[in-house]
Amino acid sequence: MVSITPGNIVASLSVTEEDIFYALAYRREKPKDWRNFIEYLSDHLADALNQHVYDEIRYLTDAYLHQQEECPHRRTTTVTTGGYHYSAGEVWDDLKEEVHCLDCGAVLTDEEEPAHEDAP
Numbered sequence: 001m002v003s004i005t006p007g008n009i010v011a012s013l014s015v016t017e018e019d020i021f022y023a024l025a026y027r028r029e030k031p032k033d034w035r036n037f038i039e040y041l042s043d044h045l046a047d048a049l050n051q052h053v054y055d056e057i058r059y060l061t062d063a064y065l066h067q068q069e070e071c072p073h074r075r076t077t078t079v080t081t082g083g084y085h086y087s088a089g090e091v092w093d094d095l096k097e098e099v100h101c102l103d104c105g106a107v108l109t110d111e112e113e114p115a116h117e118d119a120p
């Protein structure tokens with residue numbers, strides 16, 4: 001029997017402007033009116049994420065139930081780490097892209113990245 005606690009918050013999510021910045025760090029085309037863009041995201045991002053919550057719960061349930069098995073790293077996300085630094089009047093960055101598995105949390109090295117279609 002499953003015993004649930006109604007109203008028990010399992011997750012709450014905060015997305016900062018910095019998250020938005022890093023999410024777009026590798027995009028060539030960025031919104032020109034940043035403030036207006038942030039306002040647009042404020043209006044729509046929560047609803048967009050909401051649409052996926054049930055799917056994510058089901059995916060994670062499968063991952064949880066099958067965590068003994070080898071994870072095929074089916075769903076991955078690219079995470080940007082590092083940041084911008086200012087020293088001696090110079091701006092430099094140590095931004096790095098890492099591929100993380102959304103199901104098991106593994107950090108995948110380049111060799112483990114899912115094969116692209118044009119790979120041999």
Ligand SMILES: [Zn+2]
Nearest residue numbers: 071073101104
């Ligand atoms: Zn995985």
